[in-house]
Amino acid sequence: MVHFGKTLTLASLFLFLMLISVGGASGKILYNDTIEQGDGFQINDYVIDVAEVFPGQDSVIIQVYEGDTKDPKYDKLISVGGSYKFKIEGEDVEITAISVHSGVVPRAKLAITITDDDFINSKTLGVVNGGHSEAELSSTPVLAISKSVDKSNINVGDIIRVTVTVENTGDGDAHDVIFSDPNQERFILIDDILGSPGRIDVSTSDAVKKIYVYDLKATEAGTFSLNPTTAIFTNSVGDSFPQASSNRPAVTVSGSSLMKNATLDVTMEVDRYTIDRNKDLQGTVRIKNTGNAPASAVTVGIIVPEGLEYVSGDSGIEEISGVPTIYMESFGVQQEKEIIFKLKAAEEGTYTLSADSSYLFSNGVDSEMQEVSSSTVTKSVYVTKGKYDHLFEQPIYVYLIPLLLIGVIASWVYHRHKQYKF
Amino acid sequence: MLNILIIGNGQCGNRILDAINREAFGKKSRFAKFYSQQKYKSNVQTIAINTAINDLKEMKFTKAKDRIHIPHLHGVGANRNVGKHVFEDNKANILKQVEERGNFDVAFILTSASGGTGSSFTPLLVKEFKQKFDFPVYALVVLPFREEGTLYLQNAAFCLRDIRESGADGIILADNQFLKQMGGNVESAYNGINDMIARRLLFLMDALDSEMMMVTDLGDFKTVMSGGAGLATIGFYEADSEMPIKNAIRESLSPSGLLFSTNVYEEASRSMVIIKGDRKYLSIDDISSEVEKLSSSVGHVFKGIIVRNEELPQVLTVLTLESASELENLYSIAVDAINYEKQKKDRVNNDKEVDRAFSQIDGMDPSY
Numbered sequence: 180m181v182h183f184g185k186t187l188t189l190a191s192l193f194l195f196l197m198l199i200s201v202g203g204a205s206g207k208i209l210y211n212d213t214i215e216q217g218d219g220f221q222i223n224d225y226v227i228d229v230a231e232v233f234p235g236q237d238s239v240i241i242q243v244y245e246g247d248t249k250d251p252k253y254d255k256l257i258s259v260g261g262s263y264k265f266k267i268e269g270e271d272v273e274i275t276a277i278s279v280h281s282g283v284v285p286r287a288k289l290a291i292t293i294t295d296d297d298f299i300n301s302k303t304l305g306v307v308n309g310g311h312s313e314a315e316l317s318s319t320p321v322l323a324i325s326k327s328v329d330k331s332n333i334n335v336g337d338i339i340r341v342t343v344t345v346e347n348t349g350d351g352d353a354h355d356v357i358f359s360d361p362n363q364e365r366f367i368l369i370d371d372i373l374g375s376p377g378r379i380d381v382s383t384s385d386a387v388k389k390i391y392v393y394d395l396k397a398t399e400a401g402t403f404s405l406n407p408t409t410a411i412f413t414n415s416v417g418d419s420f421p422q423a424s425s426n427r428p429a430v431t432v433s434g435s436s437l438m439k440n441a442t443l444d445v446t447m448e449v450d451r452y453t454i455d456r457n458k459d460l461q462g463t464v465r466i467k468n469t470g471n472a473p474a475s476a477v478t479v480g481i482i483v484p485e486g487l488e489y490v491s492g493d494s495g496i497e498e499i500s501g502v503p504t505i506y507m508e509s510f511g512v513q514q515e516k517e518i519i520f521k522l523k524a525a526e527e528g529t530y531t532l533s534a535d536s537s538y539l540f541s542n543g544v545d546s547e548m549q550e551v552s553s554s555t556v557t558k559s560v561y562v563t564k565g566k567y568d569h570l571f572e573q574p575i576y577v578y579l580i581p582l583l584l585i586g587v588i589a590s591w592v593y594h595r596h597k598q599y600k601f
Numbered sequence: 602m603l604n605i606l607i608i609g610n611g612q613c614g615n616r617i618l619d620a621i622n623r624e625a626f627g628k629k630s631r632f633a634k635f636y637s638q639q640k641y642k643s644n645v646q647t648i649a650i651n652t653a654i655n656d657l658k659e660m661k662f663t664k665a666k667d668r669i670h671i672p673h674l675h676g677v678g679a680n681r682n683v684g685k686h687v688f689e690d691n692k693a694n695i696l697k698q699v700e701e702r703g704n705f706d707v708a709f710i711l712t713s714a715s716g717g718t719g720s721s722f723t724p725l726l727v728k729e730f731k732q733k734f735d736f737p738v739y740a741l742v743v744l745p746f747r748e749e750g751t752l753y754l755q756n757a758a759f760c761l762r763d764i765r766e767s768g769a770d771g772i773i774l775a776d777n778q779f780l781k782q783m784g785g786n787v788e789s790a791y792n793g794i795n796d797m798i799a800r801r802l803l804f805l806m807d808a809l810d811s812e813m814m815m816v817t818d819l820g821d822f823k824t825v826m827s828g829g830a831g832l833a834t835i836g837f838y839e840a841d842s843e844m845p846i847k848n849a850i851r852e853s854l855s856p857s858g859l860l861f862s863t864n865v866y867e868e869a870s871r872s873m874v875i876i877k878g879d880r881k882y883l884s885i886d887d888i889s890s891e892v893e894k895l896s897s898s899v900g901h902v903f904k905g906i907i908v909r910n911e912e913l914p915q916v917l918t919v920l921t922l923e924s925a926s927e928l929e930n931l932y933s934i935a936v937d938a939i940n941y942e943k944q945k946k947d948r949v950n951n952d953k954e955v956d957r958a959f960s961q962i963d964g965m966d967p968s969y
Binding site: 591592595596597598599600601 | 634635657658660661662663664665666668
C-alpha cells in the first residue's frame with residue numbers, strides 16, 4: 180500500500196514537471212488533446228500526422244507533411260514525455276507526447292506549441308480526419324484577364340469586337356469569380372454575344388476561358404482606352420484575393436462624331452444670402468441649353484428646405500406635391516430661360532436651396548431617348564433673427580403678467596368710466 | 602365719523618359740487634378718477650340736481666348715480682315760479698334718493714341765488730329737509746354779478762329771502778361780484794370761484810372730522826352758524842411759503858380771503874378759526890393774539906388747531922354776520938331791477954301796441 184502511494188506521488192510529480200517543461204519551452208499552445216491514429220493536425224500547409232500509436236511502448240510515430248507531397252518531411256518516434264521540434268515559416272513548432280492510449284483506434288495525447296502564431300491562417304488550423312491526405316491546403320489562384328479588340332484603328336460608326344478571356348495561372352483554383360465589365364463611353368453596345376458570365380470557378384487546369392464577347396459601335400472620334408474588365412474571387416479555403424484587372428486596349432477612332440447632346444446648365448441663386456426672419460427673398464432659376472440637341476420634358480424641382488417657405492413664382496412654376504416645379508415640354512438649342520420665385524424666411528437657421536433637374540434628349544445614335552438628371556445647390560442662406568423676434572423669446576409669464584396688468588387696468592378704467600358716465 | 606350730505610342744485614351748484622369731488626381726489630389731473638380715490642375723511646354723499654341735462658353731463662368727477670335729472674325740457678329758464686312747480690312735481694323722487702343714502706349729521710346745499718333751478722329748488726328743498734329730517738341744513742348761496750341782468754338780481758333777492766324763511770340753519774354767502782377781483786376770462790373766473798368754494802368746504806369738512814390739538818367740532822360750527830342774522834361767509838388762506846401764523850390768520854380775514862365782502866371786525870357776530878400746518882408754524886402766542894384781537898370785536902371765537910407735519914400754514918375762518926352792508930346794496934339794486942321788470946310788464950299790458958298793429962288786418966284774408 181505504501182509502495183503504491185510512492186508510485187502515485189512520483190507519477191504526479193513527473194506529470195507536473197513535464198507540463199511545466201512543455202509550457203516553458205514553446206510559447207503559445209496550439210493543441211493539447213488526443214488525436215486518433217491516422218488523423219493529423221494541420222498548420223497552414225503543414226500536416227502533423229499521428230502515423231502510429233504504441234500504447235505498449237508508451238510511444239507514438241509522428242510524420243510531418245509539407246503541402247501535398249507524398250513523403251513526410253519529418254518522421255519521428257516520440258516516447259511519452261518526449262518531444263520533437265521543427266520549424267514552420269521560421270517559427271519553432273514543438274510536439275510533446277503526453278500520453279498514449281489503447282483502444283479500437285489507439286490515440287495519443289499531444290501538446291503542440293509554436294513560438295509565434297501570427298502567420299497561421301485560422302481556416303487551415305486544426306485536427307484533420309484522415310491525416311494529410313484529407314487536408315484542405317490553402318492555395319493562391321492568379322487570374323490573368325485579357326481584353327482584346329479585333330481592330331484598333333476604325334472610323335466613327337465602325338464596329339469592333341471585344342473579347343475578354345481569363346486564365347488561372349496560380350497554384351490553386353479560383354472560386355466564386357465575379358467579373359465586371361463597365362459600359363464603354365463613346366461606344367454603343369451593339370451586340371452582346373456571350374452575355375454575362377455570372378459567378379463561376381476558374382481552375383488551374385482550365386484552358387483559357389472566354390468571358391465576354393461583344394460588339395461596340397464607335398460614336399465619337401479620338402483615341403480611347405477601353406475600360407478594364409475586373410474580377411473578384413476566393414481560393415479553396417475561402418480567402419478573398421485582390422481584384423484582378425485586365426489590360427486596356429486602345430482604339431483610335433477617326434472621323435466626325437455622330438452623337439448629339441442636350442446639355443442644360445441649370446443654376447439657381449437668391450438675391451440675398453443673409454436675411455431677417457419673416458422677410459422675403461427672391462430666387463432665380465436660369466436654364467440654358469449649351470448642347471447641340473434640343474431637350475424635352477425638362478423638369479426642375481425647387482427643393483425648399485423646412486424653415487423657408489415658397490410664396491409665389493412666375494407662371495412657369497407649378498406646385499406638384501408641395502414642390503415648386505418648372506416643367507417645359509421642349510427646350511431648344513442655345514435657348515435660355517429665367518424663372519423667378521419668392522420665398523419667405525420662416526425660421527432662423529442656415530439653409531441651402533437645391534434644384535433637381537431632369538430632361539430627355541435624342542443623341543442621334545440610339546433609338547431610345549437619353550435621360551439626364553442633375554442637381555444644383557445655392558450657397559448657404561443665413562436666416563437671422565427677425566426685427567421683433569426678441570419680443571417673443573421671453574417666458575410666457577413675461578407677456579402674461581403685463582397683459583393681465585393691462586387687462587386689470589383696462590377693466591378698472593372701464594368700471595370707473597361707467598361709474599362717471601352720465 | 603361724520604355723515605355729510607352735499608347737494609348741488611342747478612348749474613352753479615352742480616359745478617361747485619363737481620369741483621369738490623375733483624378736489625377730493627387730491628390730484629389736479631382730469632384722469633385722477635381713474636387711478637385715485639377720493640380722500641374724504643367723513644362719509645360724504647354728494648347729489649347733483651338739475652333740470653338741464655347738459656349741465657349734469659358737464660360734470661366729470663361726480664358719479665352718474667349721484668346726478669339726478671329732473672325732466673323739464675332743458676331747464677326752467679331762470680323762472681323761479683316754474684322751478685317751484687317742477688320741484689313740487691319731483692320732490693318725492695329727490696327725497697327718496699336722499700333717504701336711500703342713509704342718515705346724515707349735516708347737509709350743505711350749494712346753489713346760485715340767481716338762476717332758475719337752484720334758486721327755486723333750494724328753499725323748497727331746505728323746507729322739506731327740515732320737516733323730514735333732524736340734521737342741520739346749511740345753504741351755500743352764490744350771489745350774481747351785479748351786471749348779470751334784472752332777472753338774476755330779482756331771483757337772488759327772492760331766493761335769499763325764501764331760503765332764510767325755509768328754516769335753513771345758516772346761509773353761507775359767496776359773492777361772484779366780490780370774487781370778480783380774481784380777473785381772467787369768464788370761464789377761468791367761474792372755475793376759480795368754484796375751486797375756492799370747494800377748497801373751503803373740503804377744509805371745513807376735514808376739520809370737523811379731525812383730531813385736533815384744540816378742538817372745533819360740528820357742535821361748535823352749529824353754534825357759530827346760529828349766531829348773527831343767519832348769514833355767514835368763509836375766509837381762507839393757504840400759505841405758499843413759510844410765514845408767521847398771525848399773517849396767515851390776517852390774510853384769511855382779509856377781502857382776498859373772504860367769499861363775501863364784509864368788514865369782519867364790524868359786521869361779524871361769531872367766528873370759528875381753524876388753523877392747520879406743521880407744528881413749527883403754530884405759535885400759540887401769535888394765534889392767541891390774533892384770536893384775541895378778533896374776539897374783542899366779534900365776541901366769541903372758536904379756534905381749532907390741526908397739526909399736519911410738513912404742511913405750510915392754512916387758516917379757515919367761518920364768520921356769521923350781524924349785518925351785511927353789501928347785501929343791503931344788493932337788495933337796493935334788486936329792488937330797482939324788480940321795479941324795472943314790473944314797469945316793463947305793465948307797459949306791455951297797457952299799451953298793447955303790437956295788438957293794435959295786428960288789429961289792422963282783422964277780417965282780412967290773404968290773396969294769392
